[in-house]
Each structure stands twice: as C-alpha cells, then as structure tokens.
Amino acid sequence: MSSFKESKIEDFAFDFLKEYYAARHSTDYLFVERNLQTKRGNQVDGIIACHANDDSHFISSIHLRGSDRLARLLTNYKKNGLGKLRFLTALLVFATAFFLFREMQSLLFMSIVPAVTALLVFIIHSLLKERLLQEKVKSIVDELRKQPADEQWLGISISSLCFRNNSLAKYLLQLCEKRGIGVITVGKRARVVLMQRPRTIICRRGDFVSHYSPEDKIRQALLNQTYLVVA
Template structure:
C-alpha cells in the first residue's frame, strides 16, 4: 500500500491547515476536531472551526482515509501506465479473427481484417481501462459533496512529483477544481504541498456548523474563545 511507502498525510494535515487558516483568515483560535460526523452520518477525518473577520463561524473539513485508493491509482499509473492485460486483448482478437477469416478465400479478410480488429481492440481496451480509473477518481471526489462546509480538503499520502507528466493526476486536479475541493499531499520528505486551493462556499441559512453532530460543544468552545483539539 502507498501509505507504507510515503509519510502519512494524517500526521501533518491538521497542523498544516491550522497554520493555513491562521494566515489566510487571520484566525486567532482554530478548533480542530478529529473523526467527526455530520448529522446525516457522513464521516469527516477532520473538522476546523473558527470565527472569521466578521465573527461568523467558518467551517472546513479534511478527508484522507478514503484517499488511499487514489494514491495507489496515481502511483501505479505513474510507474507502469495502464495494465499489461491490454496487450493480451489484441493478441486474442488477432488469433480469433485470423481463424475466422481463414474460412474465407478472400485475401483481404484473411490478412487485413484480423489486424484491424486487433488494433481496434487495443485502443478500445485502453480507452475503457483509463475511463474506469477516471471514474474511480471522480467518485472519490464526488463523495465529498456529503460534507457541508465553507471549504473542503482532500489529503493524499503521495509525493507531489507523482503529479508530473501524469494525466490521471491532472484529471484529479480538474475534478477537485470542479468541485471546489482543496488538495494537499505529503511525500517521503514529510513536506506538505498545496496542490489546489479550495473554493469558499457561503451558507445561505446560518452556518455550516449546524450540519455536524458536535455542533453544540463546538459552538460553546468558540464562544469561550478556547482552542480545542479533539482526539
């Protein structure tokens, strides 16, 4: 698993994002709650709450436990590309097509058609496999819709170098941008890298804290201007 090869994002995400909001939002005290839940049962690996400049409650969430499959997909694609099975598909199609075409006396069917079928099979297999991987990436990012917050973050235990010349990593960034999700990574050097900043959402009715089961305790802590770090 990638989580054993790279530093763990959960060991760095909380301190990084606390510092991030202290700088970006001038937040004096940031409440950090780990492994929280919404009232609808959706789990978040981390919740950050603080009073912004106009004294409104600002809520941000971070998710990383469900991102392990994403790291595996990106690392494997960076190292190996698509699976080698896609080379077996055209070979099988070539042999099968040749055997079928051999029943015909026409040279075009015997020598041309099998190769056309094999080449088509290779590209169709490659296209389908890559689309399957993209769908898995899209599903992971879309799952963050369940999190009700001003800003949402996705943290991945993976080196930022894995994003270079990696079309699936570029696709992940596009999906995060589409959903307004921030993306941070941490690799073997234990350095958090900001890959994508989140898009801030404004709640039209009250604040987003009302969606979380720990709403009352968090409100009380914020009203007392204390800093909590819930394990």
C-alpha cells in the same frame, strides 16, 4: 543504507491547515475536531473552525480516508499506465480473426480485417480501462459531498512528483478544481505540498456548523474565544 520513513497525511494535514487558516483569518485560535459525524450520520475525518474576518463562523473539512486508495491508483497509473492486458486482448482478437478468415482463403480479409478489428478492440479496451480508473477516483472525491463546510480539502499520502506527466492525477485535480476542493499531499520527506486551493462555498441557511452533531460544542468553543478576544 538510509531510508525515509513513510509519511502519512493524517500526521501533517491538521498542522498545515491550522497554519494556513491562522494566517488567513489573522487568529491564533482554531477549533480542531477529528473523527466526527454530521447530523445525517456521515463520517468526517476532521474539521477546523474559527471566526472569519467578518465575525461569522467559518468551518473547513478534510478528507483523509481515501488517501491510500488514491495513492495506489495514481502510483500504479504513473508506473504502468493502462496496463498490458489490452495488448494481449488485441493480440488474441487478431489471431482469432486471422485464423477464421484464413479458412475463407481470402487474402484481403486475412491482411486487413484482423488488424482493423484488433486495433478497434485495443482502443475500446483502453477507453474502458481509463473510464474505470476515472470512476474510481471520482467515487473517492464524491465522499466530500457528504462533508458540509465553507471549504473542503482532500489529503493524499503521495509524492507531488507523482502528479507529473500523469493524466489520471491531472483528472483528479481538474475534478477537484471543478468542485472547489483543495488538495494537499505529503511524500516521504514529510513536506506538505499545496497542490490546489479550495473555493469557498456560501451556506444558504445560517452556517455549516449547524450540519454537525457536536454543533453545541463547536459553537461554545468559538463563543469562549470571542470572550477571550474581547477581554
């Protein structure tokens, strides 16, 4: 019985983005650096830099460290939804309320109040659980705020099929779209899927290269490429 080897987004993201930006900026040269820091001490999984069509310095960042956590959250939600604990909680509340009002010997309270109370508890529990899951997703996406770049990407090792009929995955895409973050995934068949394109951010001062610790290294690499193109 054959099985697919587990594919990791780390093994495919950079090649995919290199092809993406090479075609977009009409260049064969792209500077790629993995595991670097910003001047504020924030860790970045990787960047791709090049000359844009207007000859300015362009840089994109990719966030991969949240891949496993996001994959677990989205997959578990796809399989189990909000879970069964909320049903048990509602049942316990119903049983407790029923026995309490039984002592009062009130048929009206025994038949209505426990059911209404259990329903309210079920709804509140569901809303809180959904909010908790959304906050976990948001905390991972928030990591990209620490990665200054013209365009930002989020990579996830997960099948694109997991996004179908998955409201938590829909929330992730909506959140990323709102913040202008691109999303790519890779499943077991090692096929990278572009789920969402990023929105370009305008740097208010200079360019985003100046935010990274190896700024001189990046600029020198891009400068050398300029000389090669002129030559």
